[in-house]
Amino acid sequence: MSKRSMVNDLYKTRKRLCTTPSSSTNETPEFNDGLNGTSFIAAEIPSDTKVTLLHLKEVFPLDKFEGRLPVVIVKHQMYSLMTDRTTVDKHLNDLKLANEIKMFKLGAELDDYCIVFTADYRDHVRRVMAELSISKNVCNKFVNTVIRKYTDVCINKDTLMNDFNFTDSEITQLVKASVLTVRGVGNWWIALPNAGIFMKCFLRGRKAMLTMIRKCKYREILQNDLEQRKWPKLCKLGLQYHMHEAIGADLIKCIQTTSGQLLRLKDT
Structure with missing residues (x-):
């Protein structure tokens, strides 16, 4: 995919x-x-x-x-x-x-x-x-x-x-x-053997994606624009994986606009 x-x-x-x-x-x-x-x-x-x-x-x-x-x-x-x-x-x-x-x-x-x-x-x-x-x-x-x-x-x-x-x-x-x-x-x-490998990648990738959005004006960005951003090589799980995770965890709100899907960081 x-x-x-x-x-x-x-x-x-x-x-x-x-x-x-x-x-x-x-x-x-x-x-x-x-x-x-x-x-x-x-x-x-x-x-x-x-x-x-x-x-x-x-x-x-x-x-x-x-x-x-x-x-x-x-x-x-x-x-x-x-x-x-x-x-x-x-x-x-x-x-x-x-x-x-x-x-x-x-x-x-x-x-x-x-x-x-x-x-x-x-x-x-x-x-x-x-x-x-x-x-x-x-x-x-x-x-x-x-x-x-x-x-x-x-x-x-x-x-x-x-x-x-x-x-x-x-x-x-x-x-x-x-x-x-x-x-x-x-x-x-x-337990899952090598779970530590997963958790290290998971936490690193989540932080990277949320930081990208946090640095944007109003802490929001169009999904298409976020996809164009350079993704850190060390974050092996990928932006797509973390997108699903952050939305499912209610860390990001999705808003449909005429320009496409807007991703807004929720207040914490």
Whole structure:
């Protein structure tokens, strides 16, 4: 996707996404979460939510991270394209319970969850564990239990040991691989390895974009003019990614004008 496709009138984009036909049910089979026997049919989840996720997945510049990260979508980016936030949250929760996506808490700097497609997370975990020479048995056990069956964002020692049969030494390996990060005594966040790389790029890019707008007269700029500005090479996620993020986080207000979309920095 070219940079010129960036947001390109968000209101038209929202309309296009919300009217995209549903995908074939053959591509989204029933999934049983393996914990309480509840089944979800992924195809029943409204297609606009899934199409929006896939659109944002295309926005992520995966090639710039050379295999060190999977595609990471910030949850509130969805709000830049879908106006009904309650519905978005509900459908994302349905996708999480259907185990099509995983959600992660990425630290105090980002007051929201990030989303990674489950298949991408599984492949990323396998790659990172192999690089760190983590036991294949431990890797396979984590993939086939926690990734495949567990849908919460955190997990405790009792669940790991009693439900999934991990030993203390195996849990230590999971912490070493950064698929678990400490939340409290005997309690861990299920984590994204190399999340620090993402957060560094994320915070740098957000600051760069907001600074650009802040320096403009009246702290506002036409979207087309902003697209023409030189984007810092160190901000790997790109202007398009941060545009969706800042609008979804209510840091920027979009105003339709005769000259095009106006982006105005909100008062903080």
